[in-house]
Amino acid sequence: MQSAVIDQDLALRDPERFIALGALAKSELTAVSALYPRFVQWYESKVEPGLLTGERKILVRASGGRLAGLAVLKLAQERKLCCLRVLPAFQGSGVGVRLFRDAFDILGTERPLLSVSNERLPMFERVFDYFGFRVGAEYVDLYRRDSLEYSFNGTLLVPNQRPPAR
Template sequence: MQIEATRSFVEAFMAVPLLKSLDELYPELSYWYTNTVIPGVVLGDDVLLLAREGGRTMGIALGKRTPTERKLRCVRVVPEAQNVGVGLRLIERMFDELETDKPHCTVAEEMLGLYSRAFVNRYGFQLSSVDKGRYRRGKLEYAFN
């Protein structure tokens, strides 16, 4: 499996289907991705990593890299490539791209069980806050680093 960074508008747009399932956790995520992240990827402020095998995209990671912020925004892996280390490889490559092993990131309460063990035990992330209603009314968002 290869993991590559891209600044291609076309490749960034082709990642939309992998993110679509997150719209229920992050309202308007597809709109935000199309109108904020894709231009950032093309301009180089945002990082898009693609994990590919045999020409097929198996996972993606999004990051934000500005002079004032380093953020791991999202990691998504197709169901058939989950639980085999693809997500971890994407996260570790993103550390290189962001030039930090402790980027800021947030996790929805429904996803905390999926990410917290790796974030805390493997990478030493520190929980910095828990916000109610940050992205969705009445729902918790856990912020690290």
């Protein structure tokens, strides 16, 4: 299994590869936009500029020459795993666990801040339990009306936050 990092260093070292991998990452990550309606705006206004300033990185994992998964990391202000996606053909193969471990190395913590929607929580519960992640807070209508988002390993500074259910 091969991995790459899309970041400021890659942009300086190999601009063509930076652009190609960045376009691939954006294309594959927009698959989560159904649950996060302003995802593309966030990606274009925060992630893309952050890659060039060093505030963000994207981990890319490939297997057998095919893209297997991606993770967007935030290194400024907080150590946050912003988005993680394992492509359907690789779900259950360990790619997600490897992405988490790579993210821990880059972020310098085994407890990065992250959030997940109530619809996606069942997909992540096993891996969150494996790593010992704990709910920090619940957020009402954070990204969509009539939805819940859960933070793990800390809390986000946003309105409509409530303590986790016990």
